Amino acid sequence: MELTIAGVGARLGGRWVVDGVDATPPDGALTGLLGPNGAGKTTLLRLVAGILPPDAGAVLVPGDEAATARPQAAGSPATPEHVPVHMLDRRRRARRVALLEQESSATVPLTVREVVALGRIPFRTLWGSDPDDAAVDRALAAATAEHLADRAWSTLSGGERQRVHIARALAQQPELLLLDEPTNHLDVSAQLSLLAFVRDLGVTTVAALHDLNLAAAFCAHVLVLNHGRLVAAGPPAEVLTPELLREVYDVDAAVLTHPVTGRPVIALSDTGPDRSR
Numbered sequence: 587m588e589l590t591i592a593g594v595g596a597r598l599g600g601r602w603v604v605d606g607v608d609a610t611p612p613d614g615a616l617t618g619l620l621g622p623n624g625a626g627k628t629t630l631l632r633l634v635a636g637i638l639p640p641d642a643g644a645v646l647v648p649g650d651e652a653a654t655a656r657p658q659a660a661g662s663p664a665t666p667e668h669v670p671v672h673m674l675d676r677r678r679r680a681r682r683v684a685l686l687e688q689e690s691s692a693t694v695p696l697t698v699r700e701v702v703a704l705g706r707i708p709f710r711t712l713w714g715s716d717p718d719d720a721a722v723d724r725a726l727a728a729a730t731a732e733h734l735a736d737r738a739w740s741t742l743s744g745g746e747r748q749r750v751h752i753a754r755a756l757a758q759q760p761e762l763l764l765l766d767e768p769t770n771h772l773d774v775s776a777q778l779s780l781l782a783f784v785r786d787l788g789v790t791t792v793a794a795l796h797d798l799n800l801a802a803a804f805c806a807h808v809l810v811l812n813h814g815r816l817v818a819a820g821p822p823a824e825v826l827t828p829e830l831l832r833e834v835y836d837v838d839a840a841v842l843t844h845p846v847t848g849r850p851v852i853a854l855s856d857t858g859p860d861r862s863r
């Protein structure tokens with residue numbers, strides 16, 4: 587899905603926590619959303635998902651028939667072909683956009699298969715049947731969670747829950763996939779499998795990541811937020827420089843080249859700022 591983030595901003599608690607962000611994540615590829623704690627990553631994902639209406643600017647996506655038929659608001663940057671995502675009605679948005687939020691600890695009396703099937707609700711017919719009844723099984727397989735299908739959700743470990751959340755988002759077969767720290771709780775092997783899977787999915791994906799090396803290894807493009815503002819955007823090898831890492835994260839880093847993949851590898855050291863203060 588072609589996605590345009592146009593001057594988008596959100597005011598929460600009396601301040602701009604996302605401030606004038608302009609970005610065009612590449613179509614059909616994995617974009618990493620980076621930045622320190624509190625930089626505004628989750629808030630920007632919620633804006634892009636259309637569940638938080640912006641206080642400035644808009645997030646534009648290609649319109650569908652119903653959306654293009656709707657009259658445009660005065661001053662809206664939307665064209666008939668591109669509509670603000672928060673103006674799509676909920677069901678249509680849910681058929682096109684999936685947001686994997688940070689882990690929730692909710693305990694629901696459902697099996698794993700039932701939790702994943704929640705992702706299919708927007709597609710159900712009037713009679714309650716799913717036009718693609720294999721979608722849940724495919725999503726469970728993609729998230730390497732098939733073996734968990736009949737388990738009670740409440741009995742899963744943190745990493746197992748994360749896989750099931752991912753399966754639910756994949757079951758939606760979204761055109762736009764938004765992931766908030768998807769590698770949380772996953773062991774190293776599962777982290778690599780997940781990001782390789784998402785990278786190769788061919789779906790426009792934006793993932794908030796804290797691990798700079800995972801971002802460097804898997805993302806086609808990265809967006810770096812600091813204090814709510816976009817401070818850098820582009821391919822990881824161009825963006826993740828020692829200067830940028832010092833400015834944004836206040837760390838000393840050497841950026842090396844992986845001997846096999848040619849991707850950037852970030853080697854952090856504690857020789858920089860005095861952390862004992």
Ligand SMILES: Nc1ncnc2c1ncn2[C@@H]1O[C@H](COP(=O)(O)OP(=O)(O)OP(=O)(O)O)[C@@H](O)[C@H]1O
Pocket residue numbers: 598599603621622623624625626627628629630
């Ligand atoms: N509802 C709210 N009311 C007031 N402030 C909020 C609200 N939601 C978020 N914030 C603040 O906005 C800032 C950005 O939060 P956000 O969760 O988007 O950051 P983040 O980059 O995802 O952080 P982290 O890496 O720690 O998850 C933070 O300072 C946070 O405290």
